[in-house]
Amino acid sequence: MEQGRASETAQRVAAQRLTFARLPGRGDPEADDALHRDVAAGIAWEPTPMTRYLAARTAFFDRTVVDWKGTQVVALGAGYDGRSLRYSGARWWELDHPATQTDKLARMARLGILSDTVFVGADFLVDDLELPGHDAALPTLFLCEGLLAYLPDPARLLMWAASVAAPGSVLAAEVPVTAQVSSETREALRDSVSRVGEPMAEPWDRPTLAARFSSYRWSVVSAVDARGGPIDESPLTAAFVVAEVLA
Ligand SMILES: C[S@@+](CC[C@H](N)C(=O)[O-])C[C@H]1O[C@@H](n2cnc3c(N)ncnc32)[C@H](O)[C@@H]1O
Numbered sequence: 001m002e003q004g005r006a007s008e009t010a011q012r013v014a015a016q017r018l019t020f021a022r023l024p025g026r027g028d029p030e031a032d033d034a035l036h037r038d039v040a041a042g043i044a045w046e047p048t049p050m051t052r053y054l055a056a057r058t059a060f061f062d063r064t065v066v067d068w069k070g071t072q073v074v075a076l077g078a079g080y081d082g083r084s085l086r087y088s089g090a091r092w093w094e095l096d097h098p099a100t101q102t103d104k105l106a107r108m109a110r111l112g113i114l115s116d117t118v119f120v121g122a123d124f125l126v127d128d129l130e131l132p133g134h135d136a137a138l139p140t141l142f143l144c145e146g147l148l149a150y151l152p153d154p155a156r157l158l159m160w161a162a163s164v165a166a167p168g169s170v171l172a173a174e175v176p177v178t179a180q181v182s183s184e185t186r187e188a189l190r191d192s193v194s195r196v197g198e199p200m201a202e203p204w205d206r207p208t209l210a211a212r213f214s215s216y217r218w219s220v221v222s223a224v225d226a227r228g229g230p231i232d233e234s235p236l237t238a239a240f241v242v243a244e245v246l247a
Contacts, residue, residue: 006103008196010079015040023062025087032082056226072140077147084117092117139168162217165245176203218243
């Protein structure tokens with residue numbers, strides 16, 4: 001990511017998410033929508049072939065949050081995600097690049113959106129990471145939506161998350177995986193995000209996905225594609241992974 005520039009990919013996702021049906025939950029969906037409307041109004045965007053995929057991704061992460069029985073949730077690379085407002089049953093932390101997070105907080109302040117979330121600005125590739133007030137003895141749900149596609153080396157972040165995760169903690173992650181068939185949509189996305197200074201990282205190798213997570217101290221429970229089928233056989237190039245922390 002370019003220093004000092006709020007993430008445009010995060011803004012594009014937010015603009016599209018505004019058009020999706022969302023799971024009901026305890027919280028303030030109107031505050032989340034107001035933030036999303038503000039982001040959408042500030043950029044030129046239109047639905048793309050990726051929009052349907054993003055709707056499925058949103059549904060996966062919504063469901064994971066709504067079903068979480070624990071009291072702590074950490075959104076890694078949160079962007080303009082407003083689930084901490086929409087689904088407010090747990091204590092929330094949001095970590096993101098300082099430029100993106102500063103822009104988000106300025107928008108929330110201007111819109112009068114109040115939040116109990118703990119916001120931590122950090123570059124996952126170089127900065128020391130911390131979760132002020134987090135209880136490392138309690139299970140935590142870690143969300144990693146739309147982030148791993150942009151992280152050249154996820155080891156540092158995912159191993160840190162495991163190091164502060166009590167037994168019973170869960171990681172829900174979207175993981176870019178190697179293509180089995182060529183995809184024009186994927187190539188168009190790769191070009192377009194590169195032009196806004198957010199080049200995509202190398203996709204993960206499918207057959208070694210679970211082993212790679214294990215090496216970061218996470219045990220894969222399920223890995224499906226956006227249609228809910230097993231990722232091993234899927235023509236799609238992203239996996240929705242649920243993993244439990246390894247002791
Ligand atoms: C495609 S956006 C997804 C945002 C959000 N999770 C969502 O789905 O709406 C990628 C996010 O990752 C963040 N990000 C990318 N590289 C990062 C890094 N090295 N450190 C911290 N955050 C990073 C960006 O700031 C951006 O918010």
